Amino acid sequence: MGRGRNRLGSAGHHLRLYFLLLRAQARSQGVYRTSFALDALATALITATEFAAFALVLPRFGGLGGWTLGEVALLYGLAELGFVLMDLLFGGFDAPNLSAQIRSGSFSTLLLRPAPLPVQVLGSDFALRRFPRALLAAGILAYGMTQSGVVWTAWGLGLLAGSILGLIAFFGGLFVVGGTLTFWTVESVEAMNVVTYGGRSLISYPMDIYGEWLRRAFTYLLPAAFLSYFPVLHLLGRPLPDGLPGWAAYLAPMAGPLVLGAAALLWRVGVRHYQGTGS
Amino acid sequence: MNTVRAAASPSSRGGPAGTAALYAVTARLGFRRQFAYPQAALWGLITNFFFGALRIAVLLALFGTRPTGPGTPVAGWTASDAVTYVGLTQIFIGAFSLFGWTDFMRAVHRGEVVTDLLRPTPLLPFWAAQDAGRAAGQFVVRGLPMLVLFVLVWAARLPAQPLLTLFSVVLAWACGFAFRFLVNCAAFWSPDAVGIGRFAWAVQGLGCGFLMPLAFFPAWVGAALAWTPFPAMLNTVVTLWLGQKTGAAAWAALAGQLGWTLGLLALCALALARGLRRLEVAGG
Numbered sequence: 001m002g003r004g005r006n007r008l009g010s011a012g013h014h015l016r017l018y019f020l021l022l023r024a025q026a027r028s029q030g031v032y033r034t035s036f037a038l039d040a041l042a043t044a045l046i047t048a049t050e051f052a053a054f055a056l057v058l059p060r061f062g063g064l065g066g067w068t069l070g071e072v073a074l075l076y077g078l079a080e081l082g083f084v085l086m087d088l089l090f091g092g093f094d095a096p097n098l099s100a101q102i103r104s105g106s107f108s109t110l111l112l113r114p115a116p117l118p119v120q121v122l123g124s125d126f127a128l129r130r131f132p133r134a135l136l137a138a139g140i141l142a143y144g145m146t147q148s149g150v151v152w153t154a155w156g157l158g159l160l161a162g163s164i165l166g167l168i169a170f171f172g173g174l175f176v177v178g179g180t181l182t183f184w185t186v187e188s189v190e191a192m193n194v195v196t197y198g199g200r201s202l203i204s205y206p207m208d209i210y211g212e213w214l215r216r217a218f219t220y221l222l223p224a225a226f227l228s229y230f231p232v233l234h235l236l237g238r239p240l241p242d243g244l245p246g247w248a249a250y251l252a253p254m255a256g257p258l259v260l261g262a263a264a265l266l267w268r269v270g271v272r273h274y275q276g277t278g279s
Numbered sequence: 280m281n282t283v284r285a286a287a288s289p290s291s292r293g294g295p296a297g298t299a300a301l302y303a304v305t306a307r308l309g310f311r312r313q314f315a316y317p318q319a320a321l322w323g324l325i326t327n328f329f330f331g332a333l334r335i336a337v338l339l340a341l342f343g344t345r346p347t348g349p350g351t352p353v354a355g356w357t358a359s360d361a362v363t364y365v366g367l368t369q370i371f372i373g374a375f376s377l378f379g380w381t382d383f384m385r386a387v388h389r390g391e392v393v394t395d396l397l398r399p400t401p402l403l404p405f406w407a408a409q410d411a412g413r414a415a416g417q418f419v420v421r422g423l424p425m426l427v428l429f430v431l432v433w434a435a436r437l438p439a440q441p442l443l444t445l446f447s448v449v450l451a452w453a454c455g456f457a458f459r460f461l462v463n464c465a466a467f468w469s470p471d472a473v474g475i476g477r478f479a480w481a482v483q484g485l486g487c488g489f490l491m492p493l494a495f496f497p498a499w500v501g502a503a504l505a506w507t508p509f510p511a512m513l514n515t516v517v518t519l520w521l522g523q524k525t526g527a528a529a530w531a532a533l534a535g536q537l538g539w540t541l542g543l544l545a546l547c548a549l550a551l552a553r554g555l556r557r558l559e560v561a562g563g
Contacts, residue, residue: 038474045481053490057341060353060495065340190322194329201333209340210333 014119021123029128036129044132047080051140065209070147071236072205077141078160078228079204082167084134090172091125093179094196095189102182107274117271118264121179150235162253163231169256170227171196173263180263180270195222203228208241215241223255301400302408309412313420320420323373327421328428331369335362335433354494360521361492363436366429367517368489371448373417375455375513377489379480383463384472392558402555403547407456414452439522443529447519450536455512457543458483464547467554488514494523508539 029036054076058069091097098121101107110120150156178192199218207215207229219225219242226248230240234249313320338361342353356364372378383406386392395402429435438444462479466472484490486509493501493514504510515532518524524532 032471035471035474038471039477042474042477042481045478046484049481049485050490053485054337056497056500057491057495059497061341061343064337065343190319190326193326198326198329198333201330205337205340209336211336214332214336 014116017115018119018123021120022126025123025126026128040129040132043129044136047133047136051076065206067206068148070144070149071232072144073140074144074148074150074235075206075228075232076204077137077139077144078163078232079167079200080137081134081141082164082228083171083200084130084137085164086168086171086175088126088130088134089122089168090175091127091130092121092123093172093175094125095175095178095182095192097125098179099182099189102274111274118267148236156235159231159235159250159252162250163228166227166252166254166256169260170224171200173256173259173261174199176260176263176267180267183270183274199224223251223259226255227252298400302404305405305408306412306415309409310416310419311412313413313416317420324421324424324428327369327372327425331365331425331429334365334368338362338365354492355523356492356494356521359434359436360523362433363429363521364492364517366426366433366435367520368513369429370418370422370425371451371513371516373421374414375452376414376459377455377480377484377487377513379476380459381463381473381476383460384466384476387463387466387554387558388470388472396555403460403544403551406460407453410456410459411452414456436521438520440519440525440529443533444516444519446533447516447536450533450540451512451516454508454536454540454543455487457540457547458508458512460547461543461550464550464554467550467558483509483512486510487512488517492517508543511536511539 051073054072055069058064058072063069064072087094098107101110101124110117110124113120145152145160174192174196178189178196181189181192199222202210202214202218203224207218207225215225230244230249231252233240234246240246240248339358342358342361352360368377383392386395392402395405398405426435430437458479462476463472465475469475486504486507488510493504493510496504515536519529519532
């Protein structure tokens with residue numbers, strides 16, 4: 001009983017610590033206001049131009065493999081929102097960030113501090129400039145929700161929310177894997193971009209447009225399809241591929257944490273292996 | 280370093296041939312630097328190829344075809360044109376720095392630009408030579424293997440009019456360089472130049488036809504972009520490569536690229552003269 005209370009107490013402590021770290025970063029980023037505003041708008045503009053390019057081109061073709069703009073917006077907004085929110089939370093684990101910390105030796109100082117390592121890494125790259133991009137993603141998702149002709153029920157909204165949480169955990173797990181790989185090698189982590197940023201691009205469009213092997217790899221090897229494509233198919237009242245039952249769409253909130261959990265195990269191995277750069 | 284000094288010595292004699300030799304060495308060093316990290320280049324190639332495959336899937340789905348069927352042209356484009364177009368965007372990402380370029384900005388912010396001012400050559404041609412070498416190196420390291428991959432895997436087509444396309448590629452690099460350099464000059468006035476840069480690269484990505492072929496956009500977008508230098512930085516290369524503009528129209532397109540390049544370079548020279556006058560470097 002006492003032990004349980006201790007755990008609860010320390011979890012609360014860690015959460016307080018995490019928010020302290022976030023506040024410190026938010027304060028430092030607010031110092032140069034113009035710079036911050038420009039950066040924030042430019043970050044959102046990258047998403048805006050990408051989606052605008054697609055939306056401007058679509059009318060000429062009538063649709064994307066039987067999907068309207070509203071239906072694609074549902075997929076695109078979901079993937080983008082999940083990814084940006086993940087980036088806000090897990091940015092510290094992204095391979096370039098972590099490998100820079102390892103090379104400079106500042107990662108070794110994190111190990112000396114009397115606070116859990118994951119909490120420190122989680123709180124090390126809270127980039128407020130990603131908020132406008134998240135807002136834009138939410139806007140695209142909202143547009144998709146109103147234009148796709150889906151009648152929204154509590155179940156449907158719950159599925160959407162679960163899907164976002166699943167996406168955050170899923171891509172967060174991939175970031176943790178990429179970050180962990182930097183303990184062994186600084187060079188080859190660029191390949192992780194294929195599954196992280198590439199995965200984000202991949203699930204932004206209906207996955208039946210890809211070759212069979214690519215769709216299968218991102219369904220059964222990496223369960224990305226379960227996280228956005230299947231829930232959206234289900235919401236639109238379309239059957240899932242490969243004869244999968246409709247309830248498979250509800251696996252999203254589980255598939256994500258599964259990946260994150262596996263990544264956490266790898267992280268523990270990596271930290272134990274870590275020896276520092278000697279700098 | 281020895282090669283630099285050896286080649287720099289003729290320029291101290293002051294002849295135009297010596298100056299040309301100095302730029303050639305500068306370009307060659309910029310070229311050679313691109314071969315320093317072969318493993319990073321390989322991973323970059325794999326990543327770019329993967330993204331190319333995704334973009335091809337989206338465009339082919341828009342055409343409503345699979346890789347085997349030709350389909351009907353849209354806005355004068357066949358599905359095969361679209362595949363070749365994606366190949367071109369992926370080939371030139373590195374050479375044209377389509378994801379952005381902040382080298383000069385950094386030199387200004389760190390005060391390293393002072394070293395440039397000590398050189399016996401004017402600053403703008405020096406950086407142009409360096410970037411020309413960098414672009415050529417990127418084209419060899421990333422562009423050519425990508426071209427081979429796209430031809431083998433996707434049956435991307437080779438240029439319909441090689442010589443004109445080559446001119447266009449050089450001009451597209453020059454125009455893009457002038458634009459990038461101009462944006463980097465913002466560093467003289469603002470510590471926020473990185474944010475300004477991000478803005479500029481996002482607009483360039485849409486305007487030059489990197490995100491989608493400009494021909495697919497509604498007419499009003501194309502008409503608006505015709506007043507900007509952005510199409511000269513990639514789209515013109517695409518239209519000449521695919522043979523959509525030939526003869527007089529092709530030469531007119533090249534003239535347009537040249538015009539924008541000269542205009543932007545003039546603006547660069549102006550911004551540079553103004554910027555250097557207000558430059559203050561913290562001395563050590």
